[in-house]
Amino acid sequence: MTDATQHPMDGPTPDDALRQAKAADSVDDQGRLLAADGTPLKRSLARSLRVQKIRALALIAPLLLFVLVTFIAPIADMLFRSVENEIVPETLPRTVQLIGDWDHNSGEAPDAELFEAFYYDMAIAAQLKNHTRLGTRLNYEQTGISSLFRQSGRDIEDIGDVYVDQFEDLDEAWEEPATWLALMGDADWRDSYMEWFEGEQAGAPPAFQPSAAASEALPRTVEMYTLFSEFTAGARRDSLAEDEPWPVAYTALYQDLTAQPSATAPFEGEMATLVGAAEDAVADFETVDFRSYFIDEIDEDWGNPEVWATIQTFSGPFTAGYFLNAVDMQETPDGVAMQPDDQRIYGLLFKRTMFMSLTITFCCIALGYPVAYLLATLPMRSANLLMILVLLPFWTSLLVRTSAWKVMLQQQGVINDVLVWLGLVGDGSRLVMINNQFGTIVAMTHILLPFMILPMYSVMSTIPPSYVRAAKSLGATNWTAFWRVYFPQSVPGIGAGSILVFILAIGYYITPEIVGGTTGTFISNRIAYHISSSLNWGLAAALGTILLGVVLILYWAYDRIVGIDNVKLGG
Amino acid sequence: MNDVVITETKTMPMGFTLPVVAAAGAFFGLFVGTAQGSGLLGILIAGVLCAAIAYVAIFVVGTAQERAVRWACVALFALGGFLFAGIPAAIMGALFGWFIGWFAYWIGRCRYRMTLAPYLTSGQVLWHYSFRVLCGAIFVFLITPILVVMPLSFNAENFFTFTPEMLSFDPEGYSLRHYRNFFQSSEWQHALRNSLLIAPVATLLAVSFGTLAAIGLSQPHVPGRQVIMAILISPMIVPLIISAAGMYFFYSRIGLQGTYVGVVLAHAALGIPFVIITVTATLVGFDRSLTRAAANMGANPVTTFFRVQMPLILPGVISGGLFAFITSFDEVVVVLFVGSANQQTLPWQMFTGLREQISPTILAVATILVGISICLLTTVEILRRRSEKMRGMSPG
Structure with a gap:
């Protein structure tokens, strides 16, 4: 120690730098080194490091973004698709709500309530032409469902037509699209819709607004008519002013009229007369039992509990079914099982x-x-x-x-x-x-x-x-x-x-x-x-x-x- | 290649030379014999003939007249072949004659030990050459399929194999009709145009984004470097069929499926890893003090990049671009799914051609593509050498 102080050293020491720095006013009172502009060196270095990092990231960012969009997103989409099953709950929303309560071990097809919900789902899907896609989806799980759905989609209009005929026999006004517009729609909406319809029909038509009376008295019918209005808004050739609604709307109307004791009450004037006459007549209408119609008239497979079990098993928005299929297994109502021997290929x-x-x-x-x-x-x-x-x-x-x-x-x-x-x-x-x-x-x-x-x-x-x-x-x-x-x-x-x-x-x-x-x-x-x-x-x-x-x-x-x-x- | 003589040559005893040369002859004789009906006869004739040649060459004439003997061998077998089965056999015969003449001296004068250390045992020498022959066979395996395609593309017939006319070198057996077909068929031309429209744009995208990112990645402080690298390299690692499936699903969701833009984006994504890898490899040897020196002398970052950094890493960028180009130009799986009939590229056309109607036009296209690959390979090799040389000069 003493040696060092007695003999001046030739080479620089760490002390030298500090001493020089002090002499040049680049060290503050607490002994921190300062940069040329007076900020503490530590902070200055940190800032320059940060700038470097940001610059590097800025150079990488465009490519990273590019790869994320063009490559990683597709891979993520594929992963998502391997478990996604939204087509079933989207196409059969009413059925899916009820089917959870059905016991697949009962050996019988579900009760009338479920068939009613299923009728509405299927009738809408058939109009939107979604039923074949759903049939194809469920066919992966059980062979034969595809043709069942395709055929049922063709036949299901017959149920609604039973009511269409009876309403039209009762009063020809039910055939007129204008009657439906007047009955269902809110007055202001109707005016703006007709304005759009008689004009150039540019852009989308004004969204359907049900009248208060219709929503109160005929809720199901309004629901069906709303779906119909959305459909016509999407389709170029159809419009609410020229096309009468789907047959399923007549079924809904019949059900609304029989279910509500005084459906006429909220309506006024002409509409009150029309609805009143219909309300009096529906008691004598020929009625269709959905359950027996599906099983006896459309296809006896609707009485097969296995079909319903398949729908029940795949009613959720996500499924492990594809993965199970990929390893030669299948999802059954009773849990996971191996595929039959002749179908094991994966x-x-x-x-x-x-x-x-x-x-x-x-x-x-x-x-x-x-x-x-x-x-x-x-x-x-x-x-x-x-x-x-x-x-x-x-x-x-x-x-x-x-x-x-x-x-x-x-x-x-x-x-x-x-x-x-x-x-x-x-x-x-x-x-x-x-x-x-x-x-x-x-x-x-x-x-x-x-x-x-x-x-x-x-x-x-x-x-x-x-x-x-x-x-x-x-x-x-x-x-x-x-x-x-x-x-x-x-x-x-x-x-x-x-x-x-x-x-x-x-x-x-x-x-x-x-x-x-x-x-x-x-x-x-x-x-x-x-x-x-x-x-x-x-x-x-x-x-x-x-x-x-x-x-x-x-x-x-x-x-x-x-x-x-x-x-x-x-x- | 290596002319240094390590071991002196000497004349081997007759008991060694004659059987070995005879065995080599017999090996080829077996094939000629079986082709003519009797394998045994072929072995016998060829064995005796070759032993005689070796005897004459080594023990009668000697090395003094070596050149004359070897030419005599070539002439003898070429003539024999010609008399036997015309021109193709004459060429085969000439080749065999050249080989046996060389082989007789190689064995008889013990030349095979010339480049080997003198202390090796016979077993080691034998192993040395069997190993070479084995490797030669593997190289033949590697290169033959490519070489076979080329002559077949000049076939005058619609066959995928050599016709007798081709084998007898009859000009009638050859034609350019498949090339003509390629240049005249609107389908192939459409495919070629598509390939030339897609690959360069995809390459440009991959190179411009990739080079920037590679420069970013080679900075000393990059947060999450490992993860970013893994993401950027992933298009190369993920099997093409999975990329294709994912892109098909996703691009049809956002309306890019079946469009030119969709295919270009997909191909650019596939080419990016190659650009990243080659450019980062070039940047490893890049001397950072050069950019600092440029900045010191007042150049702004953009000038520094284009005047200092870019010229130095250019070979890496170009070879990365070539990789990206060949990836897009050769790619078929992704374009099959992401593209539609309007985006049919050359490989797609070849793929459908191979699967459905088999026409030798494919072989003509294949030959052209091999020509292109040779050009690209040469360019990349030259660039790689140049880059190594440049980096060798820079002090880093």
Whole structure:
């Protein structure tokens, strides 16, 4: 200590800076360093760090936003679709409210109340043409429902027509759209609507406003008429002034009139007479029992409790049904059960996808390791030359390579021709090498091989050759030197390449589609089938979500082993 | 390649040379024999013939007349092939003659040890060359499919395989009709136009957004760098079929499904990871003091970017752009779902062609695409070298 004070030091010390700073007035009273403008250095540094961070984020933000909208949102949409089931509660809102109370173990179809609610839902859906979509949705869970819904949609108008005829026989005014406008609508609304109707009809018509009297006396009818008005507002050709309402509105009117003892009371003038006459007459009307009409006239399947159990099971806005279907299970009213044996295909498909991806990965390791080793040990010039042979397939269009394999592997293709010419295979017994698993494995091994060779090569080229030489000079045989010294150092390359190839293989679509036939297809082909052919988007989304989960786990592993920043392209 | 002689050559004993050369000959003889009906006869004839050649070459003529002997081999087998089965066989024969002439000297004069250390045992030498042959076979596996496509695209017939006319090098067997078909068919031209309309725009989007973001990501302090990187790289990791499914669902919700804009956006998203990866890799070696120096001399950030940073990272940006371009240009799964018939691209047309009506026009297109890939590959390699050189010069 004393030495230091006695002998002036030549080099700078931390103290020097502080002393100089003090001399230059850049330290405040509490000993904090100050920046040139007098603010404490700490705060000044923090501010500049913050500015740097904001600038970096501002540079990244446009792209991040772009990727979030164009890519992440679609993926999120797919995840959502795999559990979404809104079509059932949206199409059958009244039924869904009541069906929870029905006991599916009773062995009988639900009671009249539920059938009544169902009648209204179906009649509206049939007018909006939504019933076929719903039928298709429920058909995924129980075969046959689709045609049941389609047929019922055609027949259901007959119920309403029974009432339409009786009301019109009673008074021809019920046929007139104007009567309905006058009966249902609020006076002010009616004026503005007619103004819109007689004008250019530009834009949307004014939204329907029910009159106070109608809402009080005929609530159901108003509900139906409101739906009808929304429908006409959306459809270009229909309008409230020219079209009489749907038959279901007449059913509602009949029910309102029978249910309310004095429906006429709130009305005045002409309307009071009309409604009064109808009210007196409805007691003698021919009436329709919804339950027996559905079961006896439309389709006896409506008496089948299994149909109702399916609707009950899938009445919620979300469902696990697609996921269960994706793993060969199904949701039943009594809980989760396996699919019948003959309908289990996804387990097989997942197993096959896994098995084939693993086979392809192993083939790639087996073929890629020697090549990567050769490239890493050859002198630079010849290695670069040979590297072109690896990179050319890597850069060549996937479809070019797939079509090349189709050309080579066909029964009348190049390989078979050569084999026949050499006499190894008879002309009559040409080998079947395409449209099966063999074709898929060969073609995909070829396509993915560069993805194995490149990471292996980049690891192997960092292994110093002196290690193997040292091992040999210490008496190791060739095999020991390779297996105990070289191979362990090349394992990271194998790991990186394998995960990369496996991730790519598991989601492949094009190649299996073209050379895979029926036995060589992957789960991705099934996803595509459900999107474009069977239109079961929910199941496609569920299958996709499972596949995505597998890939993300592998990706995480890849990140842990290799680090995503270390991905290299083209050597 | 490597002309240094490590081990002196010497003449091997007759008991070694003759059987080895005979075995090599017999191997090829087997194929010719089976093709003609009798494999055994082929092996015998070829074995004896090759042993005789080796005997004459090594023990009668010797190395002094090597060149003459080897040409004689080529001529002999070419003539034999021609008499046997015309021009194609003559070419095969010439190739085989060249090989056997070289092989006889290579074995007989022990030249195979020339580049190897003298202390290696015979087993090690044998393994060394078997390994090379094995790797050669894998390279053949890698490259053959691409090479087979090219000559087949000149096929005069509507076949996917070599016709007898093609094999006998009859000019009648070749034609440019599939190329003509490609350039005259309105479907293919429509597809080509679509590809050329979609890929460059998608590339431009990916490169401009991607370069900015890569510069942002390479700043020293980026909050949540890992997460951002994972999100930006994800289009490359998520299987295409899943991206396609998600985009199909989402884009039909917002009315982009079946539109040009939708396809371009989707392709740009797929190309972004490649731009990010290549540009960040270039920026790793970027010397930050250069931008500071520029700022010090009064350049504003924009000038600094365009005059200092951009020229240095340009090779990375261009090769990232090429990757993005090839991704979009080759892409078929996403465009199948996101696009409609109006957005049919070249790969889409090839895909339907392969699935439904199989026409060799596909092979003509494939050959053109291989040509394009070769150009792109060359460009990327040149850029990579250039970038490495530039970074090597900069002090960082």
